[in-house]
Amino acid sequence: MTHSYDGRSQASRLSVGVDLVEIARIGLLVEQYGERFTARVYTPEELANCRGRVASLAARWAAKEAAAKALGVGMGAVSFREIVVLQDDAGKPALHLLGNARQRAAALGLASWSVSLSHDAGLALAFVVALHEPLIGEQTLDSHEEEADARKDPDR
Numbered sequence: 001m002t003h004s005y006d007g008r009s010q011a012s013r014l015s016v017g018v019d020l021v022e023i024a025r026i027g028l029l030v031e032q033y034g035e036r037f038t039a040r041v042y043t044p045e046e047l048a049n050c051r052g053r054v055a056s057l058a059a060r061w062a063a064k065e066a067a068a069k070a071l072g073v074g075m076g077a078v079s080f081r082e083i084v085v086l087q088d089d090a091g092k093p094a095l096h097l098l099g100n101a102r103q104r105a106a107a108l109g110l111a112s113w114s115v116s117l118s119h120d121a122g123l124a125l126a127f128v129v130a131l132h133e134p135l136i137g138e139q140t141l142d143s144h145e146e147e148a149d150a151r152k153d154p155d156r
């Protein structure tokens, strides 16, 4: 069976988005608008995770913008609170989509999402990668490797 891991199909399997934001700009919005701003942009869980750290709020703002880019739209077509950054016990962030953002991701076949955050020198950055689900009838690299293993060891 053939599989489709040539360079072109690999490229179409990924969608990426990146965003860079000045931390002071987010600090100013927090100062000026307080909860009116934070409640519009962040979920209660995100606010709890940030513990008032403006750099972390800025990184999550960037993550939401970056995810919107990976969806091929800007903020407006999707809303800030539909793109949620959660984190595991080690602090590693993960992206969860809700509402319109989730629907658009499903329509595009973008099934698996990953995000990385960084903040330093007055700037916060987020990089988002979304992976397309396998097309019907298409063999994934994992299933290809599993088949190869099964051929080597038919009793496993």
Ligand SMILES: CC(C)(COP(=O)(O)OP(=O)(O)OC[C@H]1O[C@@H](n2cnc3c(N)ncnc32)[C@H](O)[C@@H]1OP(=O)(O)O)[C@@H](O)C(=O)NCCC(=O)NCCS
Binding pocket: 055, 056, 057, 059, 087, 090, 091, 092, 093, 116, 117, 118, 119, 120
């Ligand atoms: C995690 C780590 C790589 C962050 O790098 P840094 O240069 O200090 O900081 P950056 O600004 O580039 O990145 C900060 C972001 O990294 C992310 N991060 C934190 N822990 C992470 C992890 N385990 N895996 C991936 N990303 C992580 C967070 O989103 C954080 O932003 P936030 O504080 O707003 O949530 C660094 O702290 C490190 O090496 N820690 C030790 C190893 C480790 O994984 N410790 C986890 C506790 S067991």
